[in-house]
Amino acid sequence: MKTNIIYGLVLATGFLLASCDTESIKVSNEVSTREYSFTDFDELEVSGDFDVFVRFSDTEESITVEANTNVQDRIIVSKGENRLRVQLENRVSIRGNATLKVYITTQNISSYRISGDSFVELENVLLSTNVSINVLGDSRFLGEVDTNNLLIDINGDSEVDVFGEASRLNADLSGDSELRDYDLSIEDLILTLSGDSIAFLSVANTIDVNATGDSELNYRGEAEIVRQRLSGDARINKRD
Template sequence: MKTKSVLFVILTMSVLFTACDEDHSVIPSGNVTTVNKTITGYTKVNVSGPFSLYVTFSNTDEIIEIEANENLHEFIIVEKQGDQLIIQLANNVSINGGNAVLNVYVTTKQLDAFYGVGAVKIQLQNDLLGDNLLVELTGASNFKGFVQVNQLSAKITGASIMDLTGNSDLFNMEATGASNLGGYDFETNDFIADLDGACNIYLTVQQSLDVTAAGASNVYYKGSGVITDQNLSGGSKIVKMD
């Protein structure tokens, strides 16, 4: 009898744990609402999932506004971990059908790193000014805005896109998997790039270019920059446009 009871408990617990591991599918409701949060003390933002992030820099205000379908708010995680602001959906939650709204508006003082995974859209609402900036994108993510920094580092993969204006002293870039940097309106003095897999880069370079490119990846540049080192293969090329 005791053996049967123990087996029943084990079986019940197994069913419960299996249920917890299953995906939770949610159809977005038609009503869109906004939830405000106050989180401070972070310098980096890490976004996962199909969120659109809008960032405004302010010397005085710090606030986070989450605009989403009313029934999705309970599944949205916005929290601080170390020096990072984490924005993501809860584990095993998927959104199916309907018109999903997942917008996060962040007003903060300064950020030095952005991480976007899985069709994330990041847009700067005003100018980002600073010393160093890191942008890492993967899975068809997008970063757009004006950046003025001493050193910019970018790692983009999986058909991700950066659309920049502004300038830097040094721009160090890694790109793979049909990822692109668009626009001659971003200018750097020195450009170091490692590209692979049909990436296309458009920018203005005023001093030097050091480019490794493979798999039909291309750099199109304007400005007075001089190619100091190049390692090109698989139909890749560097093209001066003016």
């Protein structure tokens, strides 16, 4: 019993110290912009409640952060190898009406990792042979793609709304995640669903699906289901 009490006190002390180490910032009313000059990246990683808007251009390169002035110094924009990262400093929490927006103009970003209640929107079509989108932690992705190989991984309460064309889609959805919509045209689909996840897709050729829990695939098109493994309340619905 004494050991359990001591263990509990140690845990409580640890939690208290962790909370004391977190700095809470009430945002200012003033909003300012800051420019960054990183180039030669084709991957993007975002975390920490940012809204990011990406535009593709063969002639322009720019990164602009629009944020509350007293938060600008706590925003980290960095580049490692070919990956651009946008995040808040560790152990910083934001209070008030926060503005955390990032505007990126670049030639190509084909790989995305989005987390921490962040949002990424493509403002024009992404043309790339391979595209990878990883979204987790109550985050969202919106955009048009034209690609041969599309890889999507979604978990938590996250959502990917992607439209355009993909020759092949390999997607893994878990938790309460959602992949939509029917205006994404796919030739061949490999899909794994679990938890309460749901997908809405248009498929022309083949479907290979593994679904568990209360997950659901809704599809349009004349695709042949070449393999299906369903368990729990998982289901497939043809919606033409």
